[in-house]
Amino acid sequence: MGFDLSHFDAAIVDLDGTMVDTLGDFVVALNLMLDDLALPRVDAPAVETMVGKGSEHLIQSVLRHVGGGAALYDRAWLRYQHHYLAINGQHASVYAGVAEGLSALRDRGLRLACLTNKPTAFARPLLAAKGLDGYFEQVFGGDAFERKKPDPLPLRKTCEALGTLPARTLMVGDSSNDAQAARAAGCPVVLVSYGYNHGEPVRGVDADGFVDSLAELGVQPFPSSASLSL
Incomplete structure (x- = not known):
């Protein structure tokens, strides 16, 4: 039918x-965030598996992926917000x-x-x-x-x-x-x-x-x- x-x-x-x-936006904002935290960067294929459950879940997943501790979450969230709003839609x-x-x-x-x-x-x-x-x-x-x-x-x-x-x-x-x-x-x-x-x-x-x-x-x-x- x-x-x-x-x-x-x-x-x-x-x-x-x-x-x-929006994968490009995610990757750019996350890597700028990770740079601020002096943590290793992530690539697009890794990020693609983590998106879809909200920014909080995304940041927590990325921190685990690069070996960052949960104690970094609050700072990571602030830096991510800053960078994402600055580049939103550009990539x-x-x-x-x-x-x-x-x-x-x-x-x-x-x-x-x-x-x-x-x-x-x-x-x-x-x-x-x-x-x-x-x-x-x-x-x-x-x-x-x-x-x-x-x-x-x-x-x-x-x-x-x-x-x-x-x-x-x-x-x-x-x-x-x-x-x-x-x-x-x-x-x-x-x-x-x-x-x-x-x-x-x-x-x-x-x-x-x-x-x-x-x-x-x-x-x-x-x-x-x-x-x-x-």
């Missing part, structure tokens, strides 16, 4: 690895098809929210810098609620903010975090094939479908390559 957007009133879209490739790029996909969802009457584990103070400027902020009624970062994805609370709260039922709200993400949160919240979920997913193959994740580009969301009926059946 083809994919029918009439099943949905809204969509919740993840940011890092779904709309914007990042919007994935092909994102604008087309968001436009298609909006043109079909879906209300849109961005929900990310990235701090709100990082997420809003990034969306604005990449020309994506105008698509979203709501933007919630990882510090917006008491818990982060994969906990379902952020999705439930976002549905409440949009005034939509979870069953009629599509989650679009790139990782098991997004899928687990969606499943627990009662939202259908589609994952992109090109994201981070903690360095693991995304097609092994329990999801309702996979797309190679957000532009595929606007194709009716949904292309068979998307492997979505709702």
Whole structure:
């Protein structure tokens, strides 16, 4: 059966690895932070396996990776914030098809929210810098609620903010975090094939479908390559 957007009133879209490739920003900011702490640098493949669970988890993972102690966390977090805000978006790029996909969802009457584990103070400027902020009624970062994805609370709260039922709200993400949160919240979920997913193959994740580009969301009926059946 083809994919029918009439099943949905809204969509919740993840940011890092779904709309914007921010790996370059992460690597630059983290290495500047590590320089400040006189610790060894990290490379992109290592960082890619650590992103997706929020900045706190990322910094803790990097410190463990380079042999830094937990006692350095507070200083590391301050330096990371300083450097990330300074370079936010400069080493990042919007994935092909994102604008087309968001436009298609909006043109079909879906209300849109961005929900990310990235701090709100990082997420809003990034969306604005990449020309994506105008698509979203709501933007919630990882510090917006008491818990982060994969906990379902952020999705439930976002549905409440949009005034939509979870069953009629599509989650679009790139990782098991997004899928687990969606499943627990009662939202259908589609994952992109090109994201981070903690360095693991995304097609092994329990999801309702996979797309190679957000532009595929606007194709009716949904292309068979998307492997979505709702």
